Every structure is written in structure tokens, then in C-alpha cells.
Amino acid sequence: MAEAYIVDALRTPTGRRKGSLANVHPADLGAFVLKTLVGRNAVPADDIEDVIFGCLDAIGPQAGNIARSCWLAAGLPMHVPGVTIDRQCGSSQQAVHFAAQAVMSGTNDVIIAGGVQNMTMIPIMSAAFAGKPLGISDPYSGSKGWTERFGTAEVSQFNGAELMCEKWGLSRHDLETFALESHNRGRKAIAEGRFDREVVPFNGLTMDETTRETSLEQMAKLETLRPGGKITAGVASQISDGASAVLIANDKAVKKYGLKPRARIHHISVYADDPVMMLSAPIPATRYALKKAGMKMSDIDLVEINEAFAPVPLSWLKEMDYPHAQTNVNGGAIALGHPLGATGTKLMTTLLHELERTGKRYGLQTMCEGGGVANVTIIERL
Numbered sequence: 001m002a003e004a005y006i007v008d009a010l011r012t013p014t015g016r017r018k019g020s021l022a023n024v025h026p027a028d029l030g031a032f033v034l035k036t037l038v039g040r041n042a043v044p045a046d047d048i049e050d051v052i053f054g055c056l057d058a059i060g061p062q063a064g065n066i067a068r069s070c071w072l073a074a075g076l077p078m079h080v081p082g083v084t085i086d087r088q089c090g091s092s093q094q095a096v097h098f099a100a101q102a103v104m105s106g107t108n109d110v111i112i113a114g115g116v117q118n119m120t121m122i123p124i125m126s127a128a129f130a131g132k133p134l135g136i137s138d139p140y141s142g143s144k145g146w147t148e149r150f151g152t153a154e155v156s157q158f159n160g161a162e163l164m165c166e167k168w169g170l171s172r173h174d175l176e177t178f179a180l181e182s183h184n185r186g187r188k189a190i191a192e193g194r195f196d197r198e199v200v201p202f203n204g205l206t207m208d209e210t211t212r213e214t215s216l217e218q219m220a221k222l223e224t225l226r227p228g229g230k231i232t233a234g235v236a237s238q239i240s241d242g243a244s245a246v247l248i249a250n251d252k253a254v255k256k257y258g259l260k261p262r263a264r265i266h267h268i269s270v271y272a273d274d275p276v277m278m279l280s281a282p283i284p285a286t287r288y289a290l291k292k293a294g295m296k297m298s299d300i301d302l303v304e305i306n307e308a309f310a311p312v313p314l315s316w317l318k319e320m321d322y323p324h325a326q327t328n329v330n331g332g333a334i335a336l337g338h339p340l341g342a343t344g345t346k347l348m349t350t351l352l353h354e355l356e357r358t359g360k361r362y363g364l365q366t367m368c369e370g371g372g373v374a375n376v377t378i379i380e381r382l
Contacts, residue, residue, distance in 0.1 A: 030070025054091025088370030093344025114245030186331025240337030306367035307332030
């Protein structure tokens with residue numbers, strides 16, 4: 001079987017809610033990363049065989065197969081297809097998996113995987129509640145099978161985050177200490193230019209605009225999202241806007257176009273857990289991936305785990321007994337934003353560049369996803 005290589009990876013700066021990218025049409029956000037990626041690599045645009053993009057809340061400007069819209073908005077060849085997938089927050093990580101599977105099997109030789117999201121323009125969960133005018137309150141009510149299995153338990157990220165705090169004994173102070181470190185790492189990474197090679201300036205924005213100067217004292221003043229809870233906006237990923245893309249090729253394409261692969265996709269898998277707790281799947285998914293790959297956590301040099309809420313990485317760190325010093329070393333979504341459909345390849349881009357910067361070999365990426373699912377990708381720097 002052929003190998004799947006990462007040839008290039010880039011992203012827009014992450015715009016904060018109502019910030020510099022708020023009024024950019026999602027098709028133009030995605031078009032920018034596609035046009036830039038094609039323009040700086042040796043594969044002719046005519047030879048790209050598919051564009052696989054992640055995007056959630058695919059309504060309004062994000063509807064109608066946004067992957068295809070982004071490619072066409074970039075002025076790129078009309079015969080190249082595109083497909084939009086939704087594995088919730090892991091959508092563009094899954095796009096990488098689908099692209100890898102295609103090039104490894106020989107079905108395709110070169111594919112662009114990526115994602116786009118304008119959360120300012122289309123608020124989170126818009127699709128879930130789009131049926132309200134039709135009398136449909138949410139995605140689960142009215143399903144006999146769902147109710148028989150899960151009752152009427154609240155299915156939301158907020159409830160899941162609170163349940164994780166209870167299960168892993170996490171205090172509000174634990175969450176806020178972690179969140180503060182995310183901001184500190186994010187600001188340091190930007191100041192040291194660690195993102196300069198992966199971020200392509202766009203729409204007047206040259207770098208992520210999401211990190212904050214904060215303190216434990218300031219975060220302690222924030223109201224919890226529910227009475228008696230521990231979750232506040234300060235320990236949650238930031239609503240943000242952005243796009244990212246990765247060029248995936250196999251051995252045949254590498255040879256044909258004279259490409260220089262930057263990493264090899266060593267392992268891809270997906271696993272699931274409790275859909276009510278929702279956010280805990282990265283733990284069993286990581287164990288599953290390591291077993292399938294014949295690896296141990298000690299083989300992994302760097303980890304990117306999406307900071308949807310602070311309980312997600314904190315519980316993972318506890319269960320995996322892995323050093324925080326090697327996890328989200330440049331900050332995570334609490335500081336750097338979580339543009340939903342774009343985050344998977346955003347994290348992949350950051351992981352690749354950090355492996356290159358530090359000279360490390362293996363990186364692991366995982367993230368929680370709606371429905372209690374988690375993707376895991378292990379890449380090897382070349």
C-alpha cells in the first residue's frame with residue numbers, strides 16, 4: 001500500500017468573534033487557503049483530484065457544499081470536485097483521514113483536505129435548531145430509539161463539560177489555571193514567531209487575534225454558564241473565524257511532481273464514547289489508536305488536543321499520564337480559537353510546524369466531537 005504524505009499545510013490567522021474576518025464570506029475564506037496552497041506547490045491545479053473540506057452549521061453561506069464553492073471562488077479549474085463533511089468539531093481532521101485513505105489506496109494521488117468556518121456569521125448550533133420554524137425543537141426529541149436508550153438527558157457540550165468535571169474531580173481553579181497557561185503559551189508563541197511559517201496573512205490580519213492578557217483573579221469573576229457549575233467562558237474555546245488546508249499526496253504524486261514531503265501520516269483512526277458526556281472520547285480513542293499503531297505514549301513527542309473546554313485536555317492528561325509540557329505547547333483553542341470545521345487541519349498545521357521547529361519525530365492529534373466521537377492522527381516528521 002502506498003504512503004500518505006503531508007506536502008504542505010497552512011492556515012489563515014484566526015479571527016476573534018466579530019473581529020477582522022467576521023464579514024468575509026466563508027467561500028472566500030476557504031478560497032484563500034486553497035489558492036495559496038496551490039500557488040506555492042508544484043502540483044498543477046488541474047491535477048488536484050478532490051477537495052475535502054470540513055464545515056459545521058452548513059446553512060446560509062456555508063450551505064451548498066462549501067468545499068466546492070471555495071474552490072470555484074478561488075478561480076480554480078472547474079473540473080475539480082469538492083465535498084463537504086461533518087464529523088462535528090473533527091470535520092477537517094476527518095478530511096485528512098479520507099484524503100489519506102484515498103491516496104494510500106491509489107484511488108487518488110493528490111488531494112487537498114481542509115476546512116472553513118465563519119462562526120461570527122453563522123453562530124454555533126445554527127443547524128441544530130434550524131428546524132424550529134418547522135416545529136422541530138432539536139436533533140434528538142421525537143426519536144423513539146434515542147429516548148429509549150438515553151432518556152431525556154441534556155445533550156450539549158456545556159452539560160458534557162460539567163459531567164467531565166464531576167467524573168475526573170476537576171475544580172474551577174484547575175480549569176482556570178489550565179486556561180491561563182493556554183493564553184500564556186499562545187502569547188509567547190506569537191511573540192517568538194512560532195506561527196509565522198504556518199499563518200498566511202489575510203484581509204489585513206497578520207496573526208491570530210484571540211489571545212488575551214488575563215489572570216486567575218479576572219477569570220474567577222466570570223459567571224458560570226449554569227448555577228452551581230464550574231464552566232465559564234474563560235475555560236472554553238473561543239468562537240472564531242478561519243480556514244486551513246493541507247496538501248496530501250502519495251508516493252506516485254511525490255515522484256511525478258518532484259515534491260518534498262514534510263511528514264508521513266503514520267496512523268489514522270476514529271473511536272467513540274458516551275454521547276451525553278460527549279467530550280470524553282479522546283481518551284479511549286487515543287488508547288485505541290496506540291494499540292492499532294503498536295505504539296506507547298512514550299513514543300509520542302508532541303500532542304495537540306483540542307481545548308474545546310478545559311476539562312477535555314485535563315482529563316486526557318490525567319488518564320494518559322502524559323506531560324503537559326509536551327501538550328499544546330503553543331497554547332490551544334482557549335487562547336487561539338476553535339473555528340469548528342477548520343480546527344482539525346488548523347491543529348494538524350500547527351503540529352507539523354512544531355515538529356519541524358523542534359526536530360521531534362512523532363506527533364499525535366486528537367479532539368472531541370459531537371456525538372461522543374474522537375479522531376486520532378499520528379504523523380511522523382520526515
